[in-house]
Amino acid sequence: MSDRKIVLVACGTAVATSTVVANSIEEEMSARGINVETRQCKVTEVPSLVDGVDLVVSTTPLPSNLPKPAIVTLAFLTGIGRDQEIEKIAGILTGKAAGAN
Amino acid sequence: MDGFLVGLKQVIDALGATVLLPVIIIIIALVLGAKTGKAIRAGVTIGVAFIGINLVIGLxxxxxxxxxxAIATNTGVTRDVVDVGWPSSAAIAFGSSVGLWIIPVAIIVNVVLLMTGMTRTLNVDVWNFWHMAFVGSLVVAATGSLPMGIATSAVMAAVALFFADWSAKRVQKFYGLPGVSVPHILSVQILPIAMGVNWVIERIPGLRDIDLSTDTIQKRFGVLGEPMILGLVIGIILGLIGFWDPSNLPEMTTKVLKTGINLAAVMVLLPRMVKILMEGLIPISDAARTFVQKRAGTREIHIGLDSAILIGHPAAISASLLLVPIAIVLEIILPGNRVILFADLAVIPFFIALAAPIVNGNVLRMVIIGTITLTLGFYCATSLAALFTQAAVSSGFDIPSNATQITAIGDGFVWITWVSVFLTKALGYLGVAILAILTAIGIVILKRSQVDDAATDETPKTTSM
Known part of the structure; x- marks a missing residue:
């Protein structure tokens, strides 16, 4: 689909914490009718994978000056402040949809 | 009834991790309050993950x-303990007889220690319970006693919480993560070594004033941070050492390049397979978090998370990039070492991340501390290799019995694993008791110092500023 949004989810391994985040984002965004695809990677891979994604979400510090919007958050792991982060992500993704199309 | 139980035991023994673990996971998920559909999906996903991991480990x-x-015949150097990576260890641990018990056991230990005020950490990182089960599974391999393995794992759960509490203030300050601690055995193991080595460096004029620039390191060595490229490069290097034969260039080239691409494939595929295991665990981990948070009360607690959240820090990245070539040199030159590193060259950031708050992010010091800890690790891993391999076979992984042995940095390189296995192997339950007492002493000393801290108004006590 043309309006599919791609979220790059990064953590230390691309295995554990990023899977929790990616699953949460997929669930919550599809509940809001936002068509989203998540890709997981190690934080050291972000610079080479960042092209072609709409948003980067990470559980660990990201390199500065990424060319895309980026969020570093632990909310999906601790459960604290989770709803605000989801709203923020939804906002970025839908805002972009309006701008791009 | 007895006949039924014997029959049941036969079925259970024959099923192995791919069927038994899913069943257990479904039960635990239901007990913790997950919905039936989600629980079943979680269990089956984990069974599927095991089949995937087994495929990649085979490759x-x-x-x-x-x-x-080839390296042994070509160079005469014996490196017959192969590093199969922490994802394999995680699968071995969850697939072991201890792995079936670890989730309830670690949760009970955490709740009891929280209620008695012995810890401030609420470990919601259910995924990394595998480290505790891993130590337990080696104990079972060493002693043949499942209860002793479970008891050791329970102590490991307490050890993880102790180190998490101990490092909490520094981690929170250095990494800017309020309310978080890291009960991650692969990461906390470096804390005492880092403190000791840092104390020595502080007393060496010249050396104590040097730091390295993280930007330059990341620019020069950045590709080593990408597992696929790392796998390719390491594969080609190992291939060149093993298959070096200038008299037959075409064959050598084919073999070297094939090794490179195969190992690049492993670096990509192994984490993907383990990710499936993680996906299966998410409903459990969500349910467990709610379950424990409800019972933890309102006192000040740290949320215990995976050290994956620390790995993006420039100091952690830079130091691990430098440690990749250092580790390769170490494995060749260390006398008596039998380990050849591969998959876990990618896990070095986890191995050293907690040194960063101790040395205030000084990359050179992290590299020195990492080198010392890795050196120690090579000997722990060489010594544990037979048990590691045996544990893998018990968990149903296909390892040819007469061939090479296996290990991994996570957690074969961890001194905590070695000490625990050594004590239980030599002393049995007395060994478990000694581990428990040492942990309890640590907890009491820590509690005292925290009281002092509170009295002196929380002056941050960083050793190097």
Missing amino acids: MFTNLSDVAQ
Whole structure:
């Protein structure tokens, strides 16, 4: 689909914490009718994978000056402040949809 | 009734991790309050993950054994303990007899220690319970006693919480993560070594004033941070050492390049397979978090998370990039070492991340501390290799019994694993008791110092500023 949004989810391994985040984002965004695809990677891979994604979400510090919007958050792991982060992500993704199309 | 139980035991023994663990996971998920559909999906996902992991381990093991053998014949250096990576360890641990018990056991230990005020950490990182189960599974391999393995794992759960509490203030300050601690055995193991080595460096004029620039390191060595490229490069290097034969260039080139691409494949595929395991665990981990948070009360607690959240820090990245070539040199020159590193060259950031708050992010010091800890690790891993391999076989992984042995940095390189296995193997339950008492002493001393801290108004006590 043309309006599919791609979220790059990064953590230390691309295995554990990023899977929790990616699953949460997929669930919550599809509940809001936002068509989203998540890709997981190690934080050291972000610079080479960042092209072609709409948003980067990470559980660990990201390199500065990424060319895309980026969020570093632990909310999906601790459960604290989770709803605000989801709203923020939804906002970025839908805002972009309006701008791009 | 007895006949039924014997029959049941036969079925259970024959099923193995791919069927038994899913069943257990479904039960635990239901007990913790997950919905039936979600619980079943979680269980089946975990069974599928095990089949995937076994496939990739097979691919990796065939390739690495060939290379290790070729290196031995070509150079006369014996490196017959192959590093199959922490994802394999996690699968071995969750697939072991201890792994079936670890989730309830670690949760009970955490709740009891929280209620008695012995810890401030609420460990919601259910995924990393595998470290505790891993130590337990080696104990079972060493002693043949499942209860002793479970008891050791329970102590490991307490050890993880102790180190998490101990490092909490520094981690929170250095990494800017309020309310978080890291009960991650692979990461906390470096804390005492880092403190000791840092104390020595502080007393060496010249050395104590040097730091390295993280930007330059990341620019020069950045590709080593990408597992696929790392796998390719390491594969080609190992291939060149093993298959070096200028008299037959075409064959050598084919073998070297094939090794490179196969090992690159492993680096990509192994984490993907383990990710499936993680996906299966998410409903459990969500349910467990709610379950424990409800019972933890309102006092000040740290949320215990995976050290994956620390790995993006420039100091952690830079130091691990430098430690990759250092580790390769170490494995060649260390006398008596039998380990050849591969998959876990990618896990070095986890191995050293908690040194960063101790040395205030000084990359050179992290590299020195990392080198010392890795050196120690090579000997722990060499010594534990037989048990590691045996544990893998017990968990249903296909390892040819007469060939190479296996290990991994996570957690074969961890001194905590070695000490625990050594004590229980030599002393049995007395060994478990000694571990428990040492942990309890640590907890009491820590509690005292925290009281002092509170009295002196929380002056941050960083050793190097």
